[in-house]
Structure formats: structure tokens, C-alpha cells
Amino acid sequence: MSDTFTFDRLPSFLIDALSEQGVQQPTDIQAKMIPEALEGQSLIARSQTGTGKTLAFLLPALAKIEKEKKSLQVVVLAPTQELAMQVVEVAKSLTKHEPIEIGSFIGGANIKRQVEKLKKQKPQLAIGTPGRLLELIEMKKLKLHEVKVVAVDEADRMMTERPSWEATMQIAKRAGRQTQFLFVSATIPKDFADQVGDVAPFVVQLEAEGGLLHTENVNHFFIRVDSRDKIDVARRLVHAEKIERGIVFVNQLEKVSETAEKFSYKGIKTLALSSDQAKQEREHALQSFRKGDTHILVATDVAARGLDVEDVTHIIQLDPPASPDSYLHRSGRTGRMGKKGTVITLIDTINEYKLEKYKRYLKIELEERYLERGQLKVK
CATH class of the missing domain: 3.40.50.300 (P-loop containing nucleotide triphosphate hydrolases)
Known part of the structure; x- marks a missing residue:
């Protein structure tokens, strides 16, 4: 059938x-x-x-x-x-x-x-x-x-x-x-x-068949942050990891343009991708991302539904996803075709309990990292 x-x-x-x-x-x-x-x-x-x-x-x-x-x-x-x-x-x-x-x-x-x-x-x-x-x-x-x-x-x-x-x-x-x-x-x-x-x-x-992604090529990290510092930490991560093809996920539609604007203001080539945009706007953002003119896409889960772009090296989760399903959907955008990928989740105190949920449901190792002098370091 x-x-x-x-x-x-x-x-x-x-x-x-x-x-x-x-x-x-x-x-x-x-x-x-x-x-x-x-x-x-x-x-x-x-x-x-x-x-x-x-x-x-x-x-x-x-x-x-x-x-x-x-x-x-x-x-x-x-x-x-x-x-x-x-x-x-x-x-x-x-x-x-x-x-x-x-x-x-x-x-x-x-x-x-x-x-x-x-x-x-x-x-x-x-x-x-x-x-x-x-x-x-x-x-x-x-x-x-x-x-x-x-x-x-x-x-x-x-x-x-x-x-x-x-x-x-x-x-x-x-x-x-x-x-x-x-x-x-x-x-x-x-x-x-x-x-x-x-x-x-x-x-x-x-x-039904199918499900959990093969994540042997993907590293899963998390960084503890205060919620007010999230956008700033994400921006510093882009520089630290020299990301040229990454997706930043947010949970709320209204956070998409705010995040994209703050990134652009600091000189990062960024575009927003949201389900609110007209089809042409979305297509322009994707084309620009595929061609490498845009280094970072800021998106919600829904906007990233049909997102199929090769060679995405990093996923940054500005907000931890609501469910393991959503974590999976996001992390599936990187580490494709045997290539390496990195997923970094920014966690504030109120959402810390979610880390256990992701580990349990997705059977992944989540390692803690922190930023120091422009470098990502092991805790």
C-alpha cells in the first residue's frame, strides 16, 4: 500500500x-x-x-x-x-x-x-x-x-x-x-x-517502520546559557566554529527575524526562513544558502520541513526543541551522506530537564562544552 x-x-x-x-x-x-x-x-x-x-x-x-x-x-x-x-x-x-x-x-x-x-x-x-x-x-x-x-x-x-x-x-x-x-x-x-x-x-x-537517524557522524553538544544571552552565544559560536553553512533553530515564529537581524548586524551573512514568508522569499533564502552567499539560516521546525541542503555542518538550537521528535528532525539536517556534523543546543536552567529526555529517547551522547576566548572547549 x-x-x-x-x-x-x-x-x-x-x-x-x-x-x-x-x-x-x-x-x-x-x-x-x-x-x-x-x-x-x-x-x-x-x-x-x-x-x-x-x-x-x-x-x-x-x-x-x-x-x-x-x-x-x-x-x-x-x-x-x-x-x-x-x-x-x-x-x-x-x-x-x-x-x-x-x-x-x-x-x-x-x-x-x-x-x-x-x-x-x-x-x-x-x-x-x-x-x-x-x-x-x-x-x-x-x-x-x-x-x-x-x-x-x-x-x-x-x-x-x-x-x-x-x-x-x-x-x-x-x-x-x-x-x-x-x-x-x-x-x-x-x-x-x-x-x-x-x-x-x-x-x-x-x-510503521523507520525512524531514528543514524547519528554516528554527528556530535551532540550542549552549552549552558542564561536565556538573555542566547543570541549572543549563538553568534559567538558561528565565529568560533567558522560556520559557513549552518542552521539556527528557534521555537517561536517571532524570534526568527529578531535573531536573523542581530546576526546580520554583527556581519554574519544570515537570512530568515519562516512559514510566515511568501514562497518567493523562502525560495530566495534557500537559493542563497545553497550557493553559499548566506552562511546561516534562522528557522523554525515548520519552515525547515522540506529543507534539503547538502553539506550543512552545524545545527545550533537557540531554544531546546519541544520534543525528541523535533530534535531528531533538526539534527537530521546535518551529517548527511557520511559527512561530519555538529548539533549544539543552548540550554538555560529552566529547560535542563530536557537533556535527559533527549538522551533517553534518542540514545545519544550529549557532551557539555563552553566558549572561552573564541573557542569551543570541553567542560
Whole structure:
């Protein structure tokens, strides 16, 4: 099945958005999951980190939205605020030229503001953390009676956090048994189908191949920094390592141009690459980077989706990625075709816990380095 499937069963606006991002061929999980999901089948899909699970559930879910219906039709649940925001960014990039209303509802944000926003505009797709979404549903600010699809990202992580899982099951019960459920996960706990049996009685399990990158040519380093010094440290790294073809990743869209401007101001040949830019702007940035006129691209995960440039020597993560998946996606831009590559993550105190997560999930050695007198040194 995966040999014959391309993205051709999807609505044209999604195919256009994918080709704009340079995504032409589905990964194994996408090839297995999308056709089944488009036919309305509820699924539990297991696929390793770094195999494109977000698109595997988002594409068929977005395909189900009837644009003329102004009610909530798809709900996506993610275990953390960061992951939810990552899914929001991907969804926005796929619907850039399409009038689909997307609402993000995460626990850390001000609920009053979210309620105000809901009075003005009802989302057709709601993405958020389970606790906050359930709160808004119980306040009758979000209505589930027209929801067709509920997708649960990182379902295995969701299950380990009791309150999140209970809220997820509550939302699933309220959506009703006619709803299609898409659970995606890096591992499937053994009694998972039974656990969700009450809400999703007819679920098919899928497993996909592929995943973790071969990273024997890639060194993974981290540097401890104060958050206010990140851009400055990254800039000094470019000089210290004499980087002529590197990508600097940031987590927020609004940080892209700020970082690129500060680099350029200090004489580094830098361009921004973001999902906000027009297609021509993005193509210009990539051409310039490929030709070597630009030494550094500053990008978000979404902008780097279809990024295929040979000989990238360094990845600098100005912000540590939200998930191991994202780390993998970023580091996969270097060390290709047997060449050497270096990934350097800037870590502030609040994000230190993520280092363990990357090591555990990705089975990589993360070594500490520091900058001294313009050189990268071993701690």
C-alpha cells in the first residue's frame, strides 16, 4: 500500500501546502495512516520518534473539516503546552491559504482571554492540553456535538500522567462513539486498546517502520546559557566554529527575524526562513544558502520541513526543541551522506530537564562544552 500512496487523496489545498514545504513523499506512518483515516477508521498508530506522526494525523483531520460549517469539528490533544503549540504551528502552515479557524487552548494561558476569544470566533479545529480543553467544555464555551475527529498526540505520555489521561477520556466520552479517534504514539502500552475501548470500540492498530537517524557522524553538544544571552552565544559560536553553512533553530515564529537581524548586524551573512514568508522569499533564502552567499539560516521546525541542503555542518538550537521528535528532525539536517556534523543546543536552567529526555529517547551522547576566548572547549 505504501508504494502506491502519494498525497493525492487529500484536498488540493493540503497538497499545495505540502509541496510549498517541499514534502512530496509520505513517510511509512503517513502512507499507512492517512488512507485509513480518510476512510473514517479509528486508529492506534505506533511509530518511532522522527517519522512524521504530526502530519499523519493532522492531514486527514484537516481534510474532514467542512469550511462552510462554523462549528468545532476537530479536536487535537497534546500532553504539554509546547507540543500543543508545535501542532498549532504545523496546522497554521498547512491552512495558510485556507479559511479554517484554528484555536489553541493551553493550560498556562489566561482562561479569561480564551473565553473572550471564543465569544468572538468559534474554532473549527481546537488544539490544546486536555485539562484546559475540558475546562472550556465544562463551561460550555466549546461544544463537541459536531466534532468528527479527536486526535491524541503522544498517547503513551498522556497515559502516564493521570490527570491528563482522565481529562482525555472525559473529552472522548463527551464527543461520543460516532467520533473518529486517532491515537499516535512512539510506544503502545499493552492494554491500550482495552483502555480506550469504552470510547472507541472499533480501533485498528498500525505499526510503521523507520525512524531514528543514524547519528554516528554527528556530535551532540550542549552549552549552558542564561536565556538573555542566547543570541549572543549563538553568534559567538558561528565565529568560533567558522560556520559557513549552518542552521539556527528557534521555537517561536517571532524570534526568527529578531535573531536573523542581530546576526546580520554583527556581519554574519544570515537570512530568515519562516512559514510566515511568501514562497518567493523562502525560495530566495534557500537559493542563497545553497550557493553559499548566506552562511546561516534562522528557522523554525515548520519552515525547515522540506529543507534539503547538502553539506550543512552545524545545527545550533537557540531554544531546546519541544520534543525528541523535533530534535531528531533538526539534527537530521546535518551529517548527511557520511559527512561530519555538529548539533549544539543552548540550554538555560529552566529547560535542563530536557537533556535527559533527549538522551533517553534518542540514545545519544550529549557532551557539555563552553566558549572561552573564541573557542569551543570541553567542560
